[in-house]
Amino acid sequence: MSRRLTALTCGLAVLPVFVSGAVIAEAAPRSTVGTVSVSAATKPAKKVVKKSTKKTPAKKTPPKKVVKKVVKKAPATKKPAPKKAPAKKAPAPAKAVFTSRVVAGPADVTDRAGRTWTRRPATLGSWRSSTIDAGVDIARTSDDVLYRKTAPGVRWHRVEVPAKATYKVRMLFAESYFSAPGQRVFDVRAEGRLMRGGIDIVKAVGKHAAHDVTFTVPVSDGRLDIEFVAKTDTAIVSAIEVVSTAPVAKPAAPQPKVAVSKDSFYHSDISKAPLATNSKEASAHLLRQVTDNWGGIAAFNAYRYNNSFYEVPATQRKVRVNFYDCQRKGHVPGGLYDGAKHFVDVPIPPHAVPATGTDKQLTIYDRSADKLWDFWVTEKSADGSWRACWGGRIDDVSKNQGIFPAPYGATAAGLAMTPGVISIDEFRRGRIDHAMYLAIIEPAKWANFSWPANRTDGHSADPNALMEGQRIRLDPTLDLSRIAMTPVARMIAEAAQKYGFVVTDRAGAVAVVTESGNAEKARTGVNPWDGMLAGPDYQAMQGFPWEHIQVLPKDYGKPRR
Incomplete structure (x- = not known):
């Protein structure tokens, strides 16, 4: 096909799609700056030279010599140069406890404490979800909403963190399918380290029951990497909470990769x-x-x-x-x-x-x-x-x-x-x-x-x-x-x-x-x-x-x- 100089073709190819039988993801919502004052300087006093008179001898009477009064003018009043304000230190970055809370479901949820847990992000390595029926009571928790959705086959979760620090991770699980111990077993690793091995939810608490796993992990590279390693069948997770163990600097707002004009x-x-x-x-x-x-x-x-x-x-x-x-x-x-x-x-x-x-x-x-x-x-x-x-x-x-x-x-x-x-x-x-x-x-x-x-x-x-x-x-x-x-x-x-x-x-x-x-x-x-x-x-x-x-x-x- 002939192409004009002003009509370039950028070919784009895509692999054929083999639609699997896997269930896809369900629906999802969505200084004051101080001023430095300088006091006014005191005006200098004027200098005055007094009149001087010489007496002449008695025999001679020369013309009278008048000595003019000499007065030096005071210099014009000048305000002293303002003192330099001390260099202002850049304000220290605001600090706060960093918190990330996500659920495996496709919609944001609110727990009993009024905290929002955001819907499953693309950074959670699973595109599927399963549900524990609304009529089923989830044992060992009063926050059923956090455990009702699970992400089967999850492989990872990535969390961008704002600072080098230690973070506490709470992982929430509830078995939605298997009923016997040993049918689903997996490990959890974070930052390359094994945190919990051989997690068997049914063995620990039974089916349709809340099971939490908590650990702390230091992060030095700006991203917390959590891995799920399947041993028997696939790993699942219902929700993940990440909280810094101490206040950390708030992250800067992300900048565009290329700075085009603001009105672009x-x-x-x-x-x-x-x-x-x-x-x-x-x-x-x-x-x-x-x-x-x-x-x-x-x-x-x-x-x-x-x-x-x-x-x-x-x-x-x-x-x-x-x-x-x-x-x-x-x-x-x-x-x-x-x-x-x-x-x-x-x-x-x-x-x-x-x-x-x-x-x-x-x-x-x-x-x-x-x-x-x-x-x-x-x-x-x-x-x-x-x-x-x-x-x-x-x-x-x-x-x-x-x-x-x-x-x-x-x-x-x-x-x-x-x-x-x-x-x-x-x-x-x-x-x-x-x-x-x-x-x-x-x-x-x-x-x-x-x-x-x-x-x-x-x-x-x-x-x-x-x-x-x-x-x-x-x-x-x-x-x-x-x-x-x-x-x-x-x-x-x-x-x-x-x-x-x-x-x-x-x-x-x-x-x-x-x-x-x-x-x-x-x-x-x-x-x-x-x-x-x-x-x-x-x-x-x-x-x-x-x-x-x-x-x-x-x-x-x-x-x-």
């Missing part, structure tokens, strides 16, 4: 935005692209066709990126080595690894220089040089909405990729605070696109096809607690109700896109997605309610000139 469309709340006149029809067009392909589940691109990201220091050596004519243009496009010189003086680390897949996306971010580069089909040659089929640079990115000058950049719509992908850090935190990049199968044909896009690779002539750049959201009035979906889908749904998606590329599947784990794997030997997803990435979006998508008007949010 990526950060705008669109939950109250008006809808396009054809919102219902356009939403149905998108829904068919999901339900008619890949087992009816949208893709969550964790391992391929995503984006590899590197933030570099100001001292990073700069290189020239060679042009690779993978689209057979037959010439070197302007602007790469002349004019703006998008491919010149690029601070690519020699150890950089592009994303897996034919797109080989790579982002370089120099925060100190306030510059961002995106490259498409990026390769390192045997001699150590770099080449790319396309890409571009944004200068003064902190004042930019996240849009490359046309026709540059790596996405088909000309939008910066990193601000819209789901980063590894925010997935670990369990919260997405921005609009998300969305690839679809049938975007509107190339002449029809919407701000913030400045081009498209779409091909559909359907009048209800979504345009690249068009913004969509999940119905903000939708009660997510009533919809069965995985914790990953739930996290994305919450962000989609407030920030929505931006249609950014054409692909082989409707897909949300993540930060590639290749950079972290190159450093540590482990792809972080292996330890963050509780199942295959092609099932991560199972249950997402695409039928409740709403479509905003063309060019919604475009700044007025």
